[in-house]
Structure formats: structure tokens, C-alpha cells
Amino acid sequence: MFKNVRALMVAMVALVVLLSACAPKTESGSGNSGSSGKDGDKVVIQWWDSMTSEATQGALKEIIADYEAANPNVKIERTYISFADxxxxxxxxxxGNQMPDIVWLDNPDHQAFAAAGILADLTEPIKEWGQADKYYEGPWSSTVYDGKNYGVPIGSNNLALYYNKDMFEAKGLTPPTNWEELKEAAKQLTTKDVYGFAMTAVKTEEGTFQFLPLMYQSGSDITNFNSEGTIEAATLLQDMVKNGYMSKEVINQKQSDTVVQFSTGKVAMMINGTWQIPLLKKEGKVNWGVVQLPENKQGGTILGGENWAITNASKNKDIAFDIIKFANEPERLKAFDQAAGRLPSRSDLLQDPFWQDDKDLKVFADAMEVAKARAYGPEYPKMSEAIQIMIQEVISGSKTPEQAVKEAGDKIEPLLKK
Amino acid sequence: MSHKSGASGSYTLSRKAKWFSSWNSYLFVLPALVFMVIFIGFPLIYNLIMSFQNVNVYNLSGKHDFIGFANYMKSLKDPVFYTALQNSVVFTVLSLFFQFTIGFALALFFNLKFPGRNLFRSLMLLAWMLPVVISGTVFQWMMSGDFGVINYFLQTLGIIDHPINWLSEGSTALLGTVVANIWIGIPFNMIILLSGLQGLPDHLYEAAKLDGANRLVQFRHITLPLMRPTILVLLILGIINTFKVFDLIFIMTSGGPVTSSTVLPIYAYQMSFTTLEFSQGASVSMIMFLILIVISIVYLRMSSKEEVH
Structure with a gap:
């Protein structure tokens, strides 16, 4: 019995050794399969994005079809991958060497991917293209790492304050323009069934995304994290929850959950993004409006959005960049950003009446001038995690704002130096 | 392998034939073995190697250096690791205890003959067949502090006077996930125990009845001892499965608030995919693997003793 077991073990170990010895070879041998290759005499370009809405996908497919029609030798294979994945x-x-040629990235991740060596350096082709100065500073900065350029912005979004017009009217209130008014409005609007205020505090990037603007408004930033401003922002959250103006449940409610609470009249004010407008217009059951985020020491909001990038593994970087240029031709990009509910990252496009004449979109378009990108270097994911934990600590009341901010600051400080 | 243990008196096979027949039987195992090596063995060893290297976001696709036990030391020095370990133990023990006792009670119940038994037994399995994403989300809704049905019932019945935020309160978040996991695990426990119960010989119970043993005595002296092997297998599978639970907790609380429902798999995931410290995440999964190996060895020891008896 024992002997057999030993023989079995020997066989297993032998197989493992054999397989792991083969593994690198097979990988490099089949490396092309996932990446670009030839399909007959056509060049195949792999394209990954995470766009779900029908409108966005339609606009995307149009760009792809147009490009293929103009360049019969190129075939673009689009793969949908969920945002979380x-x-x-x-x-x-x-x-595993299974890389697309073109990929869409959430802009705060861009620098980390550039640092990981996954993305191709596009500094030269972008210089030749010569359109960099058309883009807003915020979105553009998210594509730059270590002085080199690793991508082109697709579209942007930012955060603003949505409010329930009927509830405000019933109390004779006007939308808050500063924190004092915000607190007062939250207090007055809170009833047995309605929370005055909501913003997500989930333990993902969404939580950080919504908290950073409060820091900016209080005159602090990740670069001087352990400061009075951050404590003020954390205190605002804690007070909102402690006084019952905001539900403690926000730590489990994503931005997409907050909008449901708002659109069903359970919440009177919420901080949320540009992309919620189509949904509220279509399915919102309340009479809503949107204004700039209230100011504390100063105004400020945060920039979100996606960028194009080309992977280092791509064998057809020139064609991939040609596709990006094609998609960024102003008229084409405009049609896409409109359909996808995004703000153009280009200042020339944003002047279009589509964004300037719609009173809701105009709020977000105006905020583009001040919207700050999360370009804090490749260690940003770790900083973001420290902030998420801090937010949950102050909301759950397990730590005082001072203590939580100090602890998060201690984690963030060494990361900034890298 | 059984052909050898019972063959002590009949060594009629030549050595060669014996060798052949024993290797022959390995041949039958080979496909499964190859599958396991590729899909379990290879990732495991890859992970083991990675846990001794410094793989992070900067050098992911480049060269990795061996740095000895540094990742393990770093993990073991992190206070969150111990929170996660403690949560894992609490989660596993509570889940198993209730899954097992409720499952056993239901198994005894469904072992009785009554009309509609098969229908109800199949319905019970639904909980187990539902994808975890669905059951997790439903439990998340039910336990919501603002509009959850659980708070509604408890308040209507006058048990609590103000709503409890089950999943966003540090003191109850882990318990919330345990409750959901118990619900998911009961049917599995029930089915395994039920199949064990149905294999028990009737004549023992008849004899006991003649001797005047009541139900409780029968259960204590016939059912339990005979069910021992089944119970052991079930518990060991339960420990391994419950210790690994990731999806349910990730869906319900993502380990929060703060770290109050972070178990080891969530901690390892966050290391690897949130903060992008791949090798440290690998070290945490190796520690988990070690813990489970130890438990499995204890089980193997116990079950081999069982066979001797």
C-alpha cells in the first residue's frame, strides 16, 4: 500500500516537473493566439472595452465599421469585458501573453498600468499627431507617466449635486452653494422616510472618487493628506451619518444604487456623476435638478473617464494608433460622446451647443475647467484603499475623523515618495 | 488497490503480472491525474513560487527576484491578517455548526416516510442550486437597514424598536454573511446525511425497538456511531469549502465595513487585485493552503483509524 502511494507521488512530481518545464515554452509558442495576428491577408486588431449600454455599443460599432470600410485590410475584433474584470x-x-492591441482604461488606473510596463509608449506618435493641446489638462495628465505619454482620453465625467426640486420647494429651500447650506438643507429635508443627503462610500474606487472632491473643496489633497482639510471632509461625512441625514447603508451602496434611491424619492440630494443623466431622464420618478458641488473653502470636483491605450504586446502598434486617431476625429468623437453620455475631453468639442445649451449637461461641462484628475502615480490603488478604509471608519463611527485621517495619512505618505 | 489488501494468502500472480496490474490501474487514473496536475497542480506551484518572489505592479511582466520569506513576514506582521484569520475561523465554525445541526435535523425528518417527501426534498435543494450571486444579492436586500424585509418583520413583531443596519454595522456584518452562508449550506449537509441515513440497516433499529430502546437512545447508540464516517467526510468538506468562501462575502459586504467581515480569501484578493501586491497575495493564499492541508491530514489520520476499527 505504502509503496503504491510512493509510486503515485513520484509520478505526480515527475508530471509536475515535466509540465512546468514545458510551460514557458508553450506560452511563448502560442503567444500570438490572443494578440494580433493575420486573418487571411487581413491584419486583425484585438480591442477590449467595458461599455454596456446599447447606445454606447452602437456608437462604438459604428466607429469600428467605418474604420474597416476605410481600411479593408484591417479587421477589428471587439471583446466586451466587464468593468470589474x-x-x-x-x-x-x-x-499569460494574452493581450489586446487596443484597450480602454479607467483613467485613475492608467499610470499603474503604464508603470507595470503593459502599455506602449505613445509619446512620439502623439507628438506627430499634434493634437495634444486640444485636450483638457485634467484628462490628459492621467495618460502621462514619468514624462511619457501612454494614451489618449476618450471621454470624461465629473461629479455634481443632484437635488429633488419638489422637496426643496416644499421647504422653501434653494440648492446649497456651500457646506453650511448643504448641512442645513440635509437637516431640513430629512424626514421619517427620506434621507436628506447621500453619496456612496463603498470600499472600491467609487468611494474614493466621491470623497476626494470634499477634500479638494476643503483645500487639501492626497499630496498633503494629513491636514485640517481632510479632517473637515471626514467630519462632514461623520456628522451627516451621526445626525441621521445620511444612511449608514451608503457603505454598501454603489453610485448606481444611490441613483435608484434618489430617483425613487428616498433621498433628497445626492452626489453623483454625469453618466446618470440619461437614466434619470428616462426612469426618474422625481422632479430633479443638478448644480455644482457646494463650496467649502473653495469649489472643486473630480474627473472621471476613460482613456485609449495600446498594449506593449501589440504587434501592430502603428495600425492601432491609426484607429485611435480615426476615432478621435472631432465629428466622430462628438457623436460617440453624445451617445455614450460623456463629456468630451477636448475643449474645442465641449463648446458644442449639445453640451452648452442643455442646462443639466452645462453644469458638468462648466465643471470640466476645474475637475481634477486622479494622477497620483502608480501607487494610487494603495492610497485609494487607505482612503476607503478611512471613510468606512468615520462613517461607522469606529474612529474619530482625526484618528482615521492620521492613520490613513501614515499609510499614504511613504507611497507618495515612490 | 483493494485487490492487494485481501490477497495475502494467494500470491499466485507472477511479479511481472503484478507489476503490470498495479501500473495498469494507474493508467485508469491517468486522465484525472493529468487534469489535476494541469488545472490544480500547476497554478498551485506557480503560486508557491510567486509567494517567494517580489511580484508587484512594476515588474509584473518583467523579471522577478527571489526574496525568501519576506512576503510571509510582511503578511504575518499585518494586523489585518489576524483580523481576517479570526473572521475566517468565526465564519467557518458558526456556519458549519448551524449548517450541520439544521441539516441533520432535516435529514432525520426527511428520512421518515410521509406523502410529498420527495417533492419537499427536491425543493430544499433549490437553495443550494441557486448561483451565489443571486442568493448573496437577495440576502443583501433582505438585510438592508433602510428597506430590508428582516428589519420590517422584527419591527412589526416588536423585537427591535429601531432598524438595524445588518451589513453596514461592524458588529453584525460578519454575522449577516454567516446567516446567508448557513442558508446556502443546509441542503448540501442534509442530502449527504440523508443518503447516509438511508444506508443504515433497518434490522438494528428493529432489534433495538424489541429491547425497548426509545428514539433518543436509538439515535445516540445506533445512528450516531454508524454515521460517523459520513459525518467526518461532511465536516472536513465543510471546513474546506467554508474556509474558501469568497463570492458570497464579496457580494454582500466586500469585506467591510472597514475590515469587519474580511476573511482570508477576501484579504488575499485585495492584496493581489486592489493594491496589486501579487506576491503578498500569493503568500496569504499559501498560508490558507497550509491551514487546510493540516486539517486534511488530521482528517486522513482519523479516517484511517476508522478503517482499522
Whole structure:
């Protein structure tokens, strides 16, 4: 019995050794399969994005079809990957050599991917293209790492304050323009069934995304995290929850959950993004409006959005960049951003009446001038995690704002130096 | 392998034939073995190697250096690791205890003959067949502090006077996930125990009845001892499965608030895919693997003793 077991073990170990010895070889041999290759005499370009809405996908497919029609030798294979997965898929793909040519990235992740060596350096082709100065500073900065350029912005969004017009009217209130008014409005609008205020505090990037503007408004930033301003922002959250103006449940409610609470009249004010407008217009059951985020020491909002990038593994970087240029031709980009509910990252496009004449979109368009990008270097994911934990600590009341901010600051400080 | 244990008196096979027949039986195992090596063995060893290297976001696709036990030391020095370990133990023990006792009670119940038994037994399995994403989301809704049905019932019945935020309160978040996991695990426990119960010989119970043993005595002296092997297998599978639970907690609380429902798999995931410290995440999964190996060895020891008896 014992002997057999030993024989089995030997066989297993032998097989493992054999397989792991083969593994690198097979990987490099089949490396092309996931990446670009030839389909007959056509060049195949792999394209990954995480766009779900029908309108966005339609606009995307149009760009792809137009490009293929203009360039019969190129075939673009688009793969949808869910937003939650695309980061992991890329990281794992870079190890397994299964990489697309073109990929869409959430802009705060861009620098980390550039640092990981996954993205192609596009500094030269972008210089030749010569359109960099048309883009807003915020979105553009998210594509730059270590002085080099790793991508082009697709579209942007930012945060503003949505409010329930009927509830405000009933109390004779006007939308808040500063924190004092915000607190007062939250207090007055809170009833047995309605929370005065809501913003997500989930333990993902969404939580950080919504908290950073409060810091900016209080005159602090990640670069001087352990400061009075951050404590003020954390205190605002804690007070909102402590006084019952905001539900403690916000730590489990994503931005998409907050909008449901708002659109069903359970919440009187919420901080949320540009992309919620189409949904509220279509399905909102309340009479809503939107204004700039209230100011504390100063005004400020945060920039979100996606960028184009080309992977380092791509064998057809020139064609991939040609596709990006094609998609960024102003008219084409305009049609896309309109359909997709995004703000153009280009200042020339944003002047279009589509964004300037719509009173709701105008709020977000105006905020583009001040919207700050999360360009804090490749260690940003760790900083973001420290902030998420801090937010949950102050909301759950397990730590005082001073204590929580100090602890998060201690984690963030060494990361900034890298 | 059984052909050898019972063959002590009949060594009629030549050595060669014996060798052949024993290797022959390995041949039958080979496909499964190859599958396991590729899909379990290879990732495991890859992970083991990675846990001794410094793989992070900067060098992911480049060269990795061996750095010895540094990742393990770093993980073991992190206070969150111990929170996660403690949560894992609490989660596993509570889940298993209730899954098992409720599952056993239901198994005894469904072992009785009554009309509609098969229908109800199949319905019970639904909980187990539902994808975890669905059951997790439904439990998340039910436990919501603002509009959850659980708070509604408890308030209507006058048990609590103000709503409890089950999943966003540090003191109850882990318990909330345990409750959901118990619900998911009961049917599995029930089915395994039920199949064990149905294999028990009737004549023992008849004899006991003649001797005047009541139900409780029968259960204590016939059912339990005979069910021991089944119970052992079930518990060991339960420990391994419950210790690994990731999806349910990730869906319900993502480990929060703060770290109050972070178990080891969530901690390892966050290391690898939130903060992008791949090798440290690998070290945490290796520690988990070690813990489970130890438990499995204890089980193998116990079950081999069982066979001797």
C-alpha cells in the first residue's frame, strides 16, 4: 500500500516537473493566439472595452465599421469585458501573453498600468499627431507617466449635486452653494422616510472618487493628506451619518444604487456623476435638478473617464494608433460622446451647443475647467484603499475623523515618495 | 488497490503480472491525474513560487527576484491578517455548526416516510442550486437597514424598536454573511446525511425497538456511531469549502465595513487585485493552503483509524 502511494507521488512530481518545464515554452509558442495576428491577408486588431449600454455599443460599432470600410485590410475584433474584470484580465493577460492591441482604461488606473510596463509608449506618435493641446489638462495628465505619454482620453465625467426640486420647494429651500447650506438643507429635508443627503462610500474606487472632491473643496489633497482639510471632509461625512441625514447603508451602496434611491424619492440630494443623466431622464420618478458641488473653502470636483491605450504586446502598434486617431476625429468623437453620455475631453468639442445649451449637461461641462484628475502615480490603488478604509471608519463611527485621517495619512505618505 | 489488501494468502500472480496490474490501474487514473496536475497542480506551484518572489505592479511582466520569506513576514506582521484569520475561523465554525445541526435535523425528518417527501426534498435543494450571486444579492436586500424585509418583520413583531443596519454595522456584518452562508449550506449537509441515513440497516433499529430502546437512545447508540464516517467526510468538506468562501462575502459586504467581515480569501484578493501586491497575495493564499492541508491530514489520520476499527 505504502509503496503504491510512493509510486503515485513520484509520478505526480515527475508530471509536475515535466509540465512546468514545458510551460514557458508553450506560452511563448502560442503567444500570438490572443494578440494580433493575420486573418487571411487581413491584419486583425484585438480591442477590449467595458461599455454596456446599447447606445454606447452602437456608437462604438459604428466607429469600428467605418474604420474597416476605410481600411479593408484591417479587421477589428471587439471583446466586451466587464468593468470589474478588465483590470484583472489585463494584469493576468500580461503574464499569460494574452493581450489586446487596443484597450480602454479607467483613467485613475492608467499610470499603474503604464508603470507595470503593459502599455506602449505613445509619446512620439502623439507628438506627430499634434493634437495634444486640444485636450483638457485634467484628462490628459492621467495618460502621462514619468514624462511619457501612454494614451489618449476618450471621454470624461465629473461629479455634481443632484437635488429633488419638489422637496426643496416644499421647504422653501434653494440648492446649497456651500457646506453650511448643504448641512442645513440635509437637516431640513430629512424626514421619517427620506434621507436628506447621500453619496456612496463603498470600499472600491467609487468611494474614493466621491470623497476626494470634499477634500479638494476643503483645500487639501492626497499630496498633503494629513491636514485640517481632510479632517473637515471626514467630519462632514461623520456628522451627516451621526445626525441621521445620511444612511449608514451608503457603505454598501454603489453610485448606481444611490441613483435608484434618489430617483425613487428616498433621498433628497445626492452626489453623483454625469453618466446618470440619461437614466434619470428616462426612469426618474422625481422632479430633479443638478448644480455644482457646494463650496467649502473653495469649489472643486473630480474627473472621471476613460482613456485609449495600446498594449506593449501589440504587434501592430502603428495600425492601432491609426484607429485611435480615426476615432478621435472631432465629428466622430462628438457623436460617440453624445451617445455614450460623456463629456468630451477636448475643449474645442465641449463648446458644442449639445453640451452648452442643455442646462443639466452645462453644469458638468462648466465643471470640466476645474475637475481634477486622479494622477497620483502608480501607487494610487494603495492610497485609494487607505482612503476607503478611512471613510468606512468615520462613517461607522469606529474612529474619530482625526484618528482615521492620521492613520490613513501614515499609510499614504511613504507611497507618495515612490 | 483493494485487490492487494485481501490477497495475502494467494500470491499466485507472477511479479511481472503484478507489476503490470498495479501500473495498469494507474493508467485508469491517468486522465484525472493529468487534469489535476494541469488545472490544480500547476497554478498551485506557480503560486508557491510567486509567494517567494517580489511580484508587484512594476515588474509584473518583467523579471522577478527571489526574496525568501519576506512576503510571509510582511503578511504575518499585518494586523489585518489576524483580523481576517479570526473572521475566517468565526465564519467557518458558526456556519458549519448551524449548517450541520439544521441539516441533520432535516435529514432525520426527511428520512421518515410521509406523502410529498420527495417533492419537499427536491425543493430544499433549490437553495443550494441557486448561483451565489443571486442568493448573496437577495440576502443583501433582505438585510438592508433602510428597506430590508428582516428589519420590517422584527419591527412589526416588536423585537427591535429601531432598524438595524445588518451589513453596514461592524458588529453584525460578519454575522449577516454567516446567516446567508448557513442558508446556502443546509441542503448540501442534509442530502449527504440523508443518503447516509438511508444506508443504515433497518434490522438494528428493529432489534433495538424489541429491547425497548426509545428514539433518543436509538439515535445516540445506533445512528450516531454508524454515521460517523459520513459525518467526518461532511465536516472536513465543510471546513474546506467554508474556509474558501469568497463570492458570497464579496457580494454582500466586500469585506467591510472597514475590515469587519474580511476573511482570508477576501484579504488575499485585495492584496493581489486592489493594491496589486501579487506576491503578498500569493503568500496569504499559501498560508490558507497550509491551514487546510493540516486539517486534511488530521482528517486522513482519523479516517484511517476508522478503517482499522
Amino acid at each position: 478588465i483590470k484583472n484580465k489585463l494584469l493576468l493577460g500580461s503574464v
